[in-house]
Amino acid sequence: MTSSGRTSHLKAMLYDNDELRKDVVKMTTMLERIDSEDIRGFRRATLLDPSAPTFITDSKTVSSQIEDEPYQLLCSLLRTSGDLEQAFLPRKALYLEEISIGSVSYATKGSRKFRDSAIMFRKPQNHEGHAYDEKPGVIMLIFQYKYHATHEVTQYFLLIQEFVPIDNPASDVYRSFGFAGGFLCKTDLAGYTMVPLTHIVSHVALTTIGDDLIHILPIDCISILIPAFSIKTHHISTAHVIV
Numbered sequence: 556m557t558s559s560g561r562t563s564h565l566k567a568m569l570y571d572n573d574e575l576r577k578d579v580v581k582m583t584t585m586l587e588r589i590d591s592e593d594i595r596g597f598r599r600a601t602l603l604d605p606s607a608p609t610f611i612t613d614s615k616t617v618s619s620q621i622e623d624e625p626y627q628l629l630c631s632l633l634r635t636s637g638d639l640e641q642a643f644l645p646r647k648a649l650y651l652e653e654i655s656i657g658s659v660s661y662a663t664k665g666s667r668k669f670r671d672s673a674i675m676f677r678k679p680q681n682h683e684g685h686a687y688d689e690k691p692g693v694i695m696l697i698f699q700y701k702y703h704a705t706h707e708v709t710q711y712f713l714l715i716q717e718f719v720p721i722d723n724p725a726s727d728v729y730r731s732f733g734f735a736g737g738f739l740c741k742t743d744l745a746g747y748t749m750v751p752l753t754h755i756v757s758h759v760a761l762t763t764i765g766d767d768l769i770h771i772l773p774i775d776c777i778s779i780l781i782p783a784f785s786i787k788t789h790h791i792s793t794a795h796v797i798v
Contacts (some may be wrong), residue, residue, distance in 0.1 A: 616649040616699070625696065625714050628749035632712075633702065648698040654711060654752065661755060664693050675756040675773050676715060678748055691740060691759055691771045692717040692748065711752035716744040718771065729770065737772035739764070 569576045621629065630644055653662035653671065662668035672694040677687040696714035701707060718740035721727060729736045742763065762770040 616651055618647060618649055620646045621648050621698070624747060625749065628714070628747060629700070629712060632749050632751075642702065642704060644702050648700045651697045651699065651711075654697050656752070656755065659758075661694060661697070661758075663697055664695055671758065673759045673761050673771075674715070675759055676713070676748075676750055677754040677756060678717075678750065687754075689756055690717050690748075693744065695747070697752075713750055713752060713755070715748045715750060716746070717748060718769065719743045719745050721768065734773060737770055739768050740771055742767060742769050 569579060626644075626646060633644060634642075651663075652666040653660055653668055655661070660668065660671050661674065662671040664672045666672070673691070674694060675689050675691055678690045680686040680688055692715040694713050695716055697711065698714075699709065699711055701709050721739050721741060724730065724738070727739045730738050737759075757773045760772040760774050762772070764770055
């Protein structure tokens with residue numbers, strides 16, 4: 556009886572108050588989005604579902620010109636391959652707000668899922684790209700890019716800002732615990748790096764220590780060698796959120 560009375564009262568309030576109704580719609584929409592989130596890879600049942608599609612894409616993407624600095628980084632990255640030294644590389648790309656690999660979701664810093672933007676990634680040690688270092692950073696852009704080599708190629712790329720390492724890594728007590736202990740960096744972000752989507756290693760958890768330091772803990776490390784992985788994209792957001 557009490558529940559029925561509260562329900563009737565709430566329905567009457569929503570019927571009479573347009574502003575309240577709009578707020579409730581926004582709230583329920585956000586709750587549905589949160590409930591459907593990947594929770595950084597903990598929902599892995601889809602990996603074992605043989606009926607799950609291997610490639611899923613949302614059409615809500617934004618087609619736009621690549622700005623100068625990201626374009627130069629992209630050209631430098633792609634032209635390390637001999638086949639692309641003289642190739643024409645277009646300026647247009649499809650920008651995404653988030654993308655999922657093997658049910659693990661990654662997003663841009665400016666999106667509503669900005670907590671999924673902090674990652675560990677593999678950065679080439681040199682222009683040849685034969686050796687890599689694992690670095691922490693924040694995803695600034697995700698985009699799909701098409702270009703012609705000997706045939707048309709479609710790839711996903713990330714524009715990342717690295718965290719600045721501390722001046723004396725040997726003094727970092729967290730490093731004595733290995734990969735599971737994490738490590739310290741400065742709160743500052745360095746210059747931009749362009750990498751393929753497949754260079755993601757894992758998410759990282761960020762904990763600010765004082766005004767100048769941040770503790771970085773790699774979490775939910777994924778296997779990028781799974782041959783059948785799903786990619787799910789969502790439209791880009793113009794919001795700017797600080798991690």
